[in-house]
Amino acid sequence: MEKARGYFQEIHPVLPVQDVVTALRFYVEKLGFNVAFADDEKEPTYAAVKRDNIEIHLQWHDAKEWEVAVDRPMLRFVVQNIEGLFDEYKDKDVFHERTALKETPWGTREFAFYDPYKNGLTFYHDL
Template sequence: MAARIESVHPVLMSSNVAASILFFGRIGFALAFADSEDDPKYAGVRRGGVELHLQWHDAEQWSHPGDRPTYRFLVDDVDALLQEFQGVGVLPDHAEVRETPWGTREFHVFDPDGNGLQFDQDR
């Protein structure tokens, strides 16, 4: 019998972990842990069953700043989440949920370091 994979905790690159913690706090993620209260270099944030890790990287490791990963989050009500995020000012006023040809309703946001966060719901 194969071992069961329980969950995944993506590690997002961050140029300023404290600022990233604040950003994710604005969109409903609570701080789970940090290696330092004053100047964290590694931390985790959680919202529901989702946990993201934030890891500091120095300037040399940002040689391809436009080549940031995108993380997809499956949600139960993408329209309500869009309104929540607009209410805390992390989305531009013109942000909207879009219907895709592959059968989802989704919207996108970027964290302060350009990591893509895509929230979608099956139609």
């Protein structure tokens, strides 16, 4: 008898941050997420935010552990109504000077920027 295959249901990436409260503020106030949980009400070191079917975990890391030369994580979010999301974020002071909604040679329409800890966030849909 063959065993049933494992099934991937969701993914909850964990992003390193230097201050969980600052990261929570960014994801909630700027990007429209809600706090899913935090390990402490006042000084969390681990928390999660959720918007629609996306959940991101935020984990404190001591600044001494951060290496400038190491690349930061990059998340790619598949979204519906990319234009509406771009419009929602354009007045939230989250874009960098090169953020633009554009079509790519690999067949997507997307835009990208960084969170306060240089974790890359790309939002896209297939053309």
